[in-house]
Amino acid sequence: xxxxxxxxxxxxxxxxxxxxxxxxxxxxxxxxxxxxxxxxxxxxxxxxxxxxxxxxxxxxxxxxxxxxxxxxxxxxxxxxxxxxxxxxxxxxxxxxxxxxxxxxxxxxxxxxx
Amino acid sequence: xxxxxxxxxxxxxxxxxxxxxxxxxxxxxxxxxxxxxxxxxxxxxxxxxxxxxxxxxxxxxxxxxxxxxxxxxxxxxxxxxxxxxxxxxxxxxxxxxxxxxxxxxxxxxxxxxxxxxx
Numbered sequence: 001x002x003x004x005x006x007x008x009x010x011x012x013x014x015x016x017x018x019x020x021x022x023x024x025x026x027x028x029x030x031x032x033x034x035x036x037x038x039x040x041x042x043x044x045x046x047x048x049x050x051x052x053x054x055x056x057x058x059x060x061x062x063x064x065x066x067x068x069x070x071x072x073x074x075x076x077x078x079x080x081x082x083x084x085x086x087x088x089x090x091x092x093x094x095x096x097x098x099x100x101x102x103x104x105x106x107x108x109x110x111x112x113x
Numbered sequence: 114x115x116x117x118x119x120x121x122x123x124x125x126x127x128x129x130x131x132x133x134x135x136x137x138x139x140x141x142x143x144x145x146x147x148x149x150x151x152x153x154x155x156x157x158x159x160x161x162x163x164x165x166x167x168x169x170x171x172x173x174x175x176x177x178x179x180x181x182x183x184x185x186x187x188x189x190x191x192x193x194x195x196x197x198x199x200x201x202x203x204x205x206x207x208x209x210x211x212x213x214x215x216x217x218x219x220x221x222x223x224x225x226x227x228x229x230x231x
Binding site for chain 2: 032034036041042043044045046049051090099100101103104105106108
């Protein structure tokens with residue numbers, strides 16, 4: 001069965017520190033991969049996506065993610081975290097042509113001043 | 114581009130009443146819209162997928178008669194929670210996907226609607 005795992009429920013980092021949020025997926029074919037961010041009481045904003053090509057994807061707000069087929073991973077990174085990055089982050093996967101997402105359970109990021 | 118709005122952002126209603134939530138794609142034509150439900154500190158649960166002009170496809174366990182979805186135009190989908198009860202209280206989020214441009218291959222999400230049933 002298709003699934004998405006975000007192993008870290010909560011992550012706390014200091015402002016200015018680097019960040020990596022993990023995402024692993026189980027999928028039969030090459031999936032479409034997404035990272036979204038949700039601020040409290042808000043909808044989801046797309047950070048970046050991967051469909052094919054270069055496995056290192058650049059997104060908005062200084063985020064990037066790397067697709068590693070051998071590890072079935074699509075981890076999100078940011079070199080220097082800002083206090084405004086505190087939010088919930090969701091990884092999602094979909095099959096080509098369906099656009100029906102399977103979401104991970106989310107990682108809540110807390111940023112210390 | 115690819116902006117999705119939802120209305121209302123917050124609604125409080127009495128048990129037994131029906132509530133309609135609107136989802137609009139503001140700058141693209143949304144051939145497919147999705148409705149999600151999110152419980153506190155939980156991930157999003159897909160309720161149904163709707164394609165413009167056809168009946169919605171509901172996920173297993175979602176009551177069709179309870180959650181009525183209409184996608185009558187390429188920019189508007191509505192979710193009606195019929196005879197709402199306190200257990201229907203939740204955060205409802207819609208998303209939309211188009212057929213061209215940046216909205217062609219990605220879901221864009223609305224800001225959500227907080228429903229509280231007293």
